[in-house]
Structure formats: C-alpha cells, structure tokens
Amino acid sequence: MSPVLSPTSNRWSDYLAADAAVDHAHPSIRERAEALRTLTDEPAGYAEAAFLFVRDEVEHVIDAADPRVTWRASDVLRERVGICHAKAHLLAALLRTQGIPAGFCYQELSALHGLNAVYLHGKWSRLDARGNRTGARGEFSLAEEKLAWPVDHTGGERDLPEIHPAPAPAVLDFLMTAEPGPGWYENGLPARI
Numbered sequence: 001m002s003p004v005l006s007p008t009s010n011r012w013s014d015y016l017a018a019d020a021a022v023d024h025a026h027p028s029i030r031e032r033a034e035a036l037r038t039l040t041d042e043p044a045g046y047a048e049a050a051f052l053f054v055r056d057e058v059e060h061v062i063d064a065a066d067p068r069v070t071w072r073a074s075d076v077l078r079e080r081v082g083i084c085h086a087k088a089h090l091l092a093a094l095l096r097t098q099g100i101p102a103g104f105c106y107q108e109l110s111a112l113h114g115l116n117a118v119y120l121h122g123k124w125s126r127l128d129a130r131g132n133r134t135g136a137r138g139e140f141s142l143a144e145e146k147l148a149w150p151v152d153h154t155g156g157e158r159d160l161p162e163i164h165p166a167p168a169p170a171v172l173d174f175l176m177t178a179e180p181g182p183g184w185y186e187n188g189l190p191a192r193i
Contacts (some may be wrong), residue, residue: 002145003161004092005117005124014165015101021167024093031133032070033097043100044120048140050094051129054087055138060112066167066181071175083185084130084148085114085171091129094117103163107151111189114171117163124163160193168193 018024020091026032036049059063059066059081066081073093076082082090086106095102101119105126106112115125115128120142139146151157170190178184 002126003159005105005126005163006161007124007163009165009167011035011102011165015103015163016096016167018093018096018100019166021072021089021172022093022096023072023074024097027094028074029090029097032077033094034068036094037098043098044142046098047095047100047118047120047127047142051127051140052090054091054094054129055131058082058087058090058129058131060087060133061185062171063133065182067180067184069175069178069180069184071172083114083175083189085112085175087129087131088114088116089167090102091127097165102104103165104167105163106160106168106193107147107149108158108160108192109149109151110157112168112171112191112193113149114167118142155163 022132039049040046060160061083068081068085070076070079070082073090076086076090092102105115105117117124117126128147130136130138136148138148151159
C-alpha cells in the first residue's frame, strides 16, 4: 500500500526552483526538455517522456558497473549515468524546466533509495526512474504506483511519505564528496535522510 504523500513545503515555487543539484536553467537541460516537448503538448505526456528518457537512456551506476559519480542534473545528462538520487535530480530538472512541480521522495531499503513526486491532475504521484535492470520494475503511472522496488515492511524497510522540494542534505553531501572508482557507492551511502 502506498503512503499518503505529504509535501514538506506549502509553496509551489519551492517545487519549481533551481538549485545546485537541480540546475534546470542549464542550456543542456533546456535543450533536452525542448526535444522531449516535441513528442507531446500535454503536461502528463511530457512527464512520461521525461521519465522514460531518464529511466531508459541514463544508466544506473550499479547496473552499468560505472565508476563515475554524478549529482548535478546537467552532469547526469551529459554523462548519461547516475545513481538513483542523481537520476531523480535530472528528472526533477526536466519537469521543473517545463513548469511541472516535482519533488524528492525516499525509501529506506538496504540503503536510502531516491525517487520523485510530480504534481499533475490535481495530485502528487511518485515516479521511480531508477532503471529496470537487475530486477527493478519502475513504470510511469499517475494512478497506481509502480515503483522500482517493493518495500519489505517486515524486514524493517520504510516508505517515507514526505515530498521534499530539494534533495536531502545527507544525499548531496555523500554524492558531492564521493571518490569515483569501482563500487564508490558501497561505502557511505546514507541509510536514512
């Protein structure tokens, strides 16, 4: 069962803002957004196109055994690789640059898993663009959630209901200080926000 989602800010502008990680004014983000916009005029159609681009065209570092560390949306786009948190930064940037409110959500699994929430059709919906290799099964849906990983409540895992306007500081600190190399994500990825 999906949690009842709860925005941590009551200002829409917070869910449209740019910051160091969600640098949606960057020319490459705007260029990619315009290319995706040519596929549809509908906000929900655009959101789906952006989701599919991030999920399918940007490799997850673990699946790809990629040693690079990315955290800024424009860097994730340029390198076409990122951990779940970095991919969430890119999806938020692509949505926000088109005026679609987007936030950040988390699941406490074996490590902290990052995903997005998007506000469309008068409600928030969570989207998980992690990538569908190695058993993950995230799909675009504004109705029933179709996240990459099920939460095992009996094993102590938790679905966090909060929608944050900015990435968790613990996540950013980890990504900004991680040293590139094989398995860089294995030591220090936060377990909690």
